[in-house]
Amino acid sequence: MTYVYDFAEGNKDLKDLLGGKGANLAEMTNLGLPVPPGFTISTEACRAFLEAGDVPDGLSGEIDAHLHALEEAMGRRLGDPADPLLVSVRSGAKFSMPGMMETVLNVGLNDRSVLGLAEQSHDERFALDSYRRLLQMFGSTVLGIESEIFAKALDRLKKDRGTQADTDLGVDDLSGLIDTYKHAISEHAGRDFPQDPREQLDLAMRAVFESWNTERAVLYRRQERIEEGLGTAVNVQAMVFGNLGEDSGSGVAFTRDPASGNQGVYGDYLQNAQGEDVVAGIRNTVSLADMEKVDKRSHDELLEIMATLETHYHDMCDIEFTVERGRLWMLQTRVGKRTPAAAFRIGRHMTEEGLIDADEATRRVTGAQLAQLMFPSFDESAERTLVATGMNASPGAAVGKAVFDSDTAVEWAERGEDVILVRKETNPDDLRGMVAAKGILTSRGGKTSHAAVVARGMGRTCVCGAESLDVSVKKRRAKVRGGDAINEGDVISIDGTTGEVFLGSVPVVDSSVMRYFEGDESDEDIVLAVDGVMRHADDVRRLRVRANADTPEDARRARRFGAEGIGLCRTEHMFLGERRQLVENLIVAEDEDGQEAALSALLPLQRDDFVGILEAMDGLPVTIRLIDPPLHEFLPDYTDLSVKVALEDDHHDMDEHDQKLLEAVKRLHEQNPMLGLRGVRLGIVIPGLFKMQVRAILEATADRIEAGGDPHPEIMIPLVASVTELDLVRGQISGVAEAVERERGMKVPHKIGTMIELPRAAVTAHEIAKSAEFFSFGTNDLTQMTWGFSRDDVESSFFSHYLESGIFQVSPFESLDVDGVGRLVRHAAKLGRKANPDLHLGVCGEHGGDPASIHFFDEVGLDYVSCSPFRVPVARLEAGRSALGT
């Protein structure tokens, strides 16, 4: 077993074994860049350690050997009293994550070697500064002492000396600080600071391994769906010193601007500084441009290296470097994180520069990033007062008056005010308030908290876990760090895309990417970048994308957004409003004549609905679902109506229609309407309704043909469980079709198919497929029916518990449950295609707009996904990325 690898032995593709940091240090080493030498203790060692609870056999010997080689190469021994080699101990997993042990620098210093270091560097101050840093870092990260204790002692000392800058502390100050720190360690860790350099190294390594299981790291992995078993690597690297005076320093840089994506380097440099000083805000940093004035040689070399890295990685890189007495050293690189806009723009620029091709530019952006660019956002140029930052739990930009309980939210919203519901955390009782609010802000909980799950489900903007807010429902205010407060009624603005919370009303700007999808021309770089990627995704994707649209207006928008038809046109809304009366008449009709009369009043209205939609989607398929919900949804509320009838009774003023209606409502009342008389069952029990709808569809089709159009209607039967149900309804449809064709004297093209949204339908798909021209997977209902819960009833009551306890990684309504529901989809698709090779397959649940689900649907070979018009661009992009193998 090999546990330890020299930097020269690795490369950037070995992240599983060496972690991201180690793999990239190896890559830079092999590129011939100036990297201080060192070695990586692999993730395998970590896994073995965590399994056995102790250092695995052989590891110690391997470390000895690598340490010895390092000492030879550097001409110094670790912690040698006369001339010590010092090392850093750096954690580094495959993915960087919070909660992992922070880097310990200057390992190898002790009471004796600090003197040697002073002598060798001719700089006593530097040596003492390095030692106090080691005590501080080792004490807090390895020995687990609260870092505040060290920070406070340093602050006190600076205050006593009347200075803000650590560089103003002299030799005596630092000696004193070292004593203070050593005492603090003895007091709080129950042991003295280990003077043995090798013991320091071993303890630091163990602490890195153990940090894999800190609460924060575990939580983060669960949230980001990172495998538990990966483990972290440990990098041991010879120290270079940026704190050796003004000709030394430490810096961070990006090879392009990670915020905008603009070409040109971007970074900060701090003279006489070590490690993270440069990003800690302790002193003012200088830009890379100014670094040129300070140290031109190092600056020029750095720029050259950055160019090398970009060409080598073919991507924007994020780097850390240190200058030791005019000599540049590279300490880290990785492909840099970037904003969504930067991701698209960098892709475009790099394609133009010939660094990557269009395939790669498309792989590198995600549907989620595209979706973020489509939301309106807060005006960056407006004055804004940031008061807190939390998790970006559900995107969007919301402005409203702060309210602290649901009753107030509902009350104020009803009188027309925009409100933001502010809570410590939400629970099912807050649902009404969440519905009424423009946005939700909580001070506790992460992306799987109740607030986050429910807000995403409703598409409401949400920032959660803004921990610096101290929310008091009783006092109706949230205290903000620094003493300010948000009181009830104060206007605040929350950004669900970044997690930021602002005081006052920040102006909202609409998105140029959204305007582009709506059809506006623009030569803005971001629009051109999005356009390029969309065109390429459309070129390469196999999976078609349709939209769920119920009105001509939605259909037109969907078409502008690139939809290639309608995958789900619901018809129930067509029975609401003034038409509800006609449905009531149908339900209370006593005989066939009465029913007939009600239906023929509905027919022309329905036909017009369909003409409009078929026209908007001329030339493209339109899947129309026959009426699906239980009939009681079209009738008055049982209690309301009972009261009305009872009052009429009291006043001896009986209304006959009301009385019949009440009987019908009683008759149709169901305990579990979702499992009741709905879907195809309605078509069988009240055939007139389905027949009327089918006639309206076919007459509308004939009308469109006569008007010179090219309609492609597809009639879809919901909630089929058995092929016999489908056959019965098919028979009715054929009868109507024959009649319409006879009457109109033409062929009226149409397809007949079914939804697959019940487990029984999925497992008998081979039978159903013989009677269907297409299947459309209704993955919302299929999820409900497979798990046996109704979304409305359970999402707000226990999903956050399920997420937090790891039963779900993500809500099965947000992203398809591939292992369960997905298996049914895969199985049904296979059975269906085998029985009927011409069967066309699609998805019309909301999952059709979810990136991970889209990749799954592509993999199982469906023909199309259908999603809300606004998600169509996301689906097009993800279908393209899926075809490119991402």
Ligand code: ADP
């Ligand atoms: P993180 O994972 O938090 O970025 P790093 O391991 O990169 O932690 O280390 C923290 C800081 O210490 C960085 O600024 C890094 O450049 C610096 N550093 C790490 N190793 C060395 C070293 N051998 N010599 C000098 N500085 C180092």
Ligand code: MG
């Ligand atoms: Mg780093």
Ligand code: MG
């Ligand atoms: Mg359904």
